[in-house]
Amino acid sequence: MMMREKNSVCASGANIAWFILVVATGIGWWLGHASQSGGQGERLATAGVIIVAFIKVWIVGFQFMELRHAPRWLRLGYDAWTVVICATLVIICLG
Amino acid sequence: MKSIENDPLFTRAMVFCAWTGFACVVFFIIGGVILGGMLPPLFNSAEPAAEFARKVSENAFSLRLGSAFMVLSFALFGTVGAGIAAQTRRVEINPVFSIVQTVFGAGGMTIGVLVAFAWGLAAFRPELYEPSIIVTWIDYAYFLALFSVPLFGGWCVVIALPILWSEEGSEPFPRWVAYVNLWAALLYAPGLLIIFFKDGPFSWHGIVALWIPYLAYFGWIMIMSFALLGAARQQGTEPSLRTESA
Amino acid sequence: MPEFSTTREVKTAKGRVPGEVGIWLFVAGDLVVFAVFFIVIALGHVDQAEVFARSRASLDMWVGVLNTLLLLTGSWFVAVGVEKCRTNPSSGVSRYFTLAILCGLGFVANKSFEWGGKISSGINPATNDFFMLFFIFTGIHLLHVLVGIVVVLLIRNTSRRPALGKREMQTIESGATFWHLVDLLWIALFALLYLL
Numbered sequence: 400m401m402m403r404e405k406n407s408v409c410a411s412g413a414n415i416a417w418f419i420l421v422v423a424t425g426i427g428w429w430l431g432h433a434s435q436s437g438g439q440g441e442r443l444a445t446a447g448v449i450i451v452a453f454i455k456v457w458i459v460g461f462q463f464m465e466l467r468h469a470p471r472w473l474r475l476g477y478d479a480w481t482v483v484i485c486a487t488l489v490i491i492c493l494g
Numbered sequence: 495m496k497s498i499e500n501d502p503l504f505t506r507a508m509v510f511c512a513w514t515g516f517a518c519v520v521f522f523i524i525g526g527v528i529l530g531g532m533l534p535p536l537f538n539s540a541e542p543a544a545e546f547a548r549k550v551s552e553n554a555f556s557l558r559l560g561s562a563f564m565v566l567s568f569a570l571f572g573t574v575g576a577g578i579a580a581q582t583r584r585v586e587i588n589p590v591f592s593i594v595q596t597v598f599g600a601g602g603m604t605i606g607v608l609v610a611f612a613w614g615l616a617a618f619r620p621e622l623y624e625p626s627i628i629v630t631w632i633d634y635a636y637f638l639a640l641f642s643v644p645l646f647g648g649w650c651v652v653i654a655l656p657i658l659w660s661e662e663g664s665e666p667f668p669r670w671v672a673y674v675n676l677w678a679a680l681l682y683a684p685g686l687l688i689i690f691f692k693d694g695p696f697s698w699h700g701i702v703a704l705w706i707p708y709l710a711y712f713g714w715i716m717i718m719s720f721a722l723l724g725a726a727r728q729q730g731t732e733p734s735l736r737t738e739s740a
Numbered sequence: 741m742p743e744f745s746t747t748r749e750v751k752t753a754k755g756r757v758p759g760e761v762g763i764w765l766f767v768a769g770d771l772v773v774f775a776v777f778f779i780v781i782a783l784g785h786v787d788q789a790e791v792f793a794r795s796r797a798s799l800d801m802w803v804g805v806l807n808t809l810l811l812l813t814g815s816w817f818v819a820v821g822v823e824k825c826r827t828n829p830s831s832g833v834s835r836y837f838t839l840a841i842l843c844g845l846g847f848v849a850n851k852s853f854e855w856g857g858k859i860s861s862g863i864n865p866a867t868n869d870f871f872m873l874f875f876i877f878t879g880i881h882l883l884h885v886l887v888g889i890v891v892v893l894l895i896r897n898t899s900r901r902p903a904l905g906k907r908e909m910q911t912i913e914s915g916a917t918f919w920h921l922v923d924l925l926w927i928a929l930f931a932l933l934y935l936l
Contacts, residue, residue: 413823417816424808431801431935435793445936452931459924463819464917470755473764480768484775491782492936662907673762677769683883687876694869695780696876702780706773 416462420455427451446489453485498728508726511577514570515719519712521567530560530613533708537632540693543625550620550628561614568606574718575599575649581725582656582666591656598649605645609638636698640685640707647679650714654679667721674717681710759914767921770884774925777877781932784869795870796934798863803854804934807847811885811923814843818892821899822916829904837896840919844889851882874933881925888922891915 427448434444460466460477467474498504526532531553537546550557576599583592616631657665657672685707687696695702757764785792821836855875858864865875895915898908 413816413819416819417812420812421809424805424812427931427935428801428805431931434936435797448931448935452928452935455927456924459815459920459927463815463920463923465758465913468755469757473755473757476768480771480775484778487775488778488782488932491779492785494786669760670762670765673766674769677766680770681773684880690865691872694872696872701776702876706776 412462412467416458420458423451423455423458427455442493445492449485449488449492453481457481505726508577508581508722511573511580512719512722512726514573515577515715515722518567518570518574518715519719521563521570522712525560525563525565525567525610528560529556530564531557532560532564532613532635533704535699535704537699538693539633539688539691539697539699543629546616546628546632547620547623547625550617554617554620557617558614561610561617564613565607565610568610569603571606571715572599572603574715574722575602577722577725578653578718581722582653585656585660585664585666591652594652595649598645598652601645602642602649605638605642609635612638633698636688636704640688640698640703643682643685643707646711647682650675650679650682653718667725671717671721674714678710678714682707759917760910763914763917767917770921770925774928777880778928778932781873781877784873785932785936788869791868792870792936795868795874796936799874799934800854801934803850804930807850808927808930810843810847810850811926814840814847815920815923817843818895818916818919821895822912825899825904825909825912829899834896834899837892837899840892841889841896844885844892847885848882848889851878877929878933881922881929884922884925888919891918 430444430447430451434441434448457478460481464477466477527534531537531549536549536553576596579592579595579599582595583589586592612631612635616628616635620628653667654672654675657667657669657675660666684696684703688698688700688703691697691700691703694700698704817836817840821833821840824833824836858871863871865872892915895912898904898911898915901908904912
């Protein structure tokens with residue numbers, strides 16, 4: 400269906416975001432297999448799973464929830480939550 | 495709605511209700527947190543009854559005094575709730591939600607007072623009670639507080655709806671208060687899980703089923719108390735110079 | 741509606757809160773609470789590594805991936821629908837929201853199959869701590885999805901009105917924000933429950 404309307408900037412922003420999110424889901428899936436199969440890269444894959452997930456979370460906020468056009472305090476609040484929780488989870492899982 | 499310009503009693507009454515909310519939180523901190531061991535939980539749902547009995551015996555006075563402060567705290571749910579209903583009533587032509595709110599607030603106050611009763615009873619005659627009776631009183635207290643989600647959550651919903659459904663410019667409270675109420679209702683929801691778990695995060699001593707609803711609830715009391723102060727000083731969005739239409 | 745396209749294109753330093761502030765209070769609150777959930781899962785992953793790893797292995801990863809794709813696509817429909825409400829409201833914009841609702845229903849159906857399969861093979865919240873967290877947290881999220889579907893229905897009805905003024909756009913944007921919240925919470929839950 401649609402998406403010939405390239406004149407609408409945000410519609411194509413949504414397209415790009417969706418595409419990146421789907422690809423990132425695939426990357427996460429692959430990393431998930433890597434982290435569960437044990438071996439050397441397990442810790443890296445575990446961290447990767449969490450980091451990729453929170454990149455996706457950030458993109459949903461930035462693009463779909465239109466934080467890119469929101470006041471700074473709202474943007475920064477969301478960015479801060481994303482970074483802090485992601486870091487906390489990585490530290491717990493690897494620590 | 496009627497202007498409150500020449501109604502100093504309204505302003506005083508609202509300020510009174512707001513301050514009972516602040517007092518409610520303070521009394522809970524004294525009674526439930528410091529003295530009574532309700533939060534953080536002194537007891538653990540998974541422990542044997544003998545442990546409950548031992549803890550009660552060792553802390554009997556503190557628990558009894560804590561219960562007294564808690565009953566004071568929880569009785570004040572009524573003044574906060576009635577204040578909210580009174581403000582909601584102002585924007586209604588034919589009252590409905592303010593009545594529903596009064597009913598839920600009265601229920602909430604009653605449940606709260608029972609919580610404090612049960613807590614006190616657990617510590618009243620520990621030498622006489624079978625340990626399992628003591629466990630029952632503590633279970634009862636937590637069930638009253640946490641399992642009553644439809645009541646406390648429902649109360650939040652019937653506060654939120656008249657705000658969201660009001661005409662722009664005549665909301666009883668600012669719209670963000672409605673969203674806080676909906677969020678609080680959501681946060682109480684895990685309280686229903688305590689019936690399925692005796693240990694872990696979803697039991698009555700757990701981080702999800704105890705801490706989140708309690709923190710949300712007393713946070714809600716604080717926020718609504720500030721909202722009542724706002725109503726007293728007309729910082730809601732209701733136009734101050736509007737007079738009663740019929 | 742011209743007033744909206746001009747507001748969007750003017751790059752003010754202040755920016756514009758999507759929807760209304762109240763919905764963001766709700767979002768902030770939910771983010772804090774779900775952060776607690778995420779941390780509980782991570783702590784379990786560390787404390788009971790073997791139980792969690794074994795239980796996680798019995799989950800169907802593709803079911804989780806499908807659910808993720810359903811919600812991502814639903815969010816895309818909602819985002820495009822909101823944009824169309826601003827620029828070109830009359831051209832059947834409500835169908836985007838209908839499609840988002842279908843994505844949501846697909847999620848619910850998929851999750852029901854997944855849970856049904858687990859329960860009929862004897863796995864339930866009491867089986868072990870992993871499945872306790874799995875069922876409870878995905879259950880709480882499922883409640884959000886159900887509410888989200890109702891919210892998108894509301895947006896859809898609003899979008900069908902002949903004129904979309906400031907109040908209507910506010911409702912639509914606020915509802916969309918809630919839907920995207922549901923999506924992003926699942927993204928994190930999926931990673932922590934299925935992929936770790």
